[in-house]
Amino acid sequence: MPNIALELGKQSASFGVTSAYGEQQDVDGVRLIPVAITWSGFGGGSDEAGNGGGGGGGWTVPLGAYIRKGDDLRFEPNLVSLVAVAIPFVFFAGRALSRVIRALKK
Template identity: 35%
Template sequence: MTEALSSLAEAFKNVGVSRAYGTPVKVVGEELIPVALVSFGFGGGGNSEAEGADAAGLESVAGGGGGGFVLPLGVYCRNGSGHVAFRPNMIALIGTLVPLVCAVGFTARGILRTLRR
């Protein structure tokens, strides 16, 4: 189990700002720097002294898993004159706002129902 955790720690050692900001790319005279929201997590566990482990012939039980996601937020662009601007990814913005708008709507509905009583 210790080897697995150390290998996971080594794999995620360089994760940080370099994952959120991509390498600059030149497109039609503009320099684009991609920006993303990066999230990941992992975990594991085990029990070497489980009840009945000796009877079943098992010495230890262990498991683990992980996952993550990347949400492209947009790009920073720099044109030939050096002007820098952020251009959001509208599809990701709308996709992120839909659950927020639904949550606000359900909350407002609950508050209005409570006030009517």
């Protein structure tokens, strides 16, 4: 029986930037290098009778891409992901700040 952990590790290498964006591309002398944050996890086990099982999952957040044109390199963010992350961050940061201010007034 092959080592399941090694097989899952090999398969998880295809997660991430490749699954969110694909490989880097060269278009009209401009190189696009995708950037993403990924997370994955797997688990498995068996009982005394030899019945086993496992599973896994993960997620990928496409952040944007580096654009290289000649010697110029700049980062272009993915605005949809930026807004999706910024809205909850601003909400909870505002709530925390209001509680800190309220505690300092006492």
